């Protein structure tokens with residue numbers, strides 16, 4: 001199984017399909033994964049297979065390593081287009097996520113003021129005021145919403161503990177458009193059950209929720225790398241294009257990545 005565990009707290013830069021030259025900021029340990037979801041398509045693998053022994057990086061370590069890397073990139077004449085919070089799990093799980101966002105914005109302003117700060121999050125912590133306030137400060141607040149069907153969420157995203165999608169949608173609405181919704185569409189099966197969310201029974205209610213939330217953009221995508229569950233299939237170009245076009249027809253910009 002060739003899933004990826006990223007260095008911590010800084011990795012890359014890497015060229016991202018969606019974001020450009022992206023310097024990664026990983027607020028999770030370097031030797032494993034910590035996430036409030038356990039998605040069957042996660043490129044980091046299943047949580048149980050990658051339990052870390054190392055602690056989370058501290059706020060000070062993140063700021064120090066980020067500044068060193070930006071100084072190095074500045075000296076090489078290649079500054080990033082985006083500083084992306086991603087990596088081995090859910091960045092908003094870090095207890096000092098809000099302070100780290102503040103530090104990162106300060107370093108961005110000092111070294112690469114044109115770069116965007118992006119956060120890729122599964123939205124499970126947006127009930128916390130300090131997390132919402134921090135996400136309001138970043139340029140690209142990218143929040144996962146794979147479906148609105150609780151059974152599908154439990155089968156595919158597999159939240160640890162309780163997860164109320166209705167409540168998540170209400171908190172997403174509170175961003176008043178300052179968010180990008182990211183949705184994984186795929187086909188195939190897991191443990192003998194279909195995990196295809198490309199049909200109307202999933203796309204229709206999802207689209208209604210998206211319209212209710214009113215994000216400034218939607219990103220639909222499909223599996224790109226090896227997944228821990230091996231019987232998953234990519235959504236087709238035609239399926240993604242069709243979903244993208246329906247979002248655009250609803251007046252919301254949307255991109256599809258294959």
Ligand code: SF4
Pocket residue numbers: 035036037038039041042043044087088089090121122
């Ligand atoms: S939310 Fe992201 S990091 Fe967490 S399990 Fe799912 S794909 Fe992996």
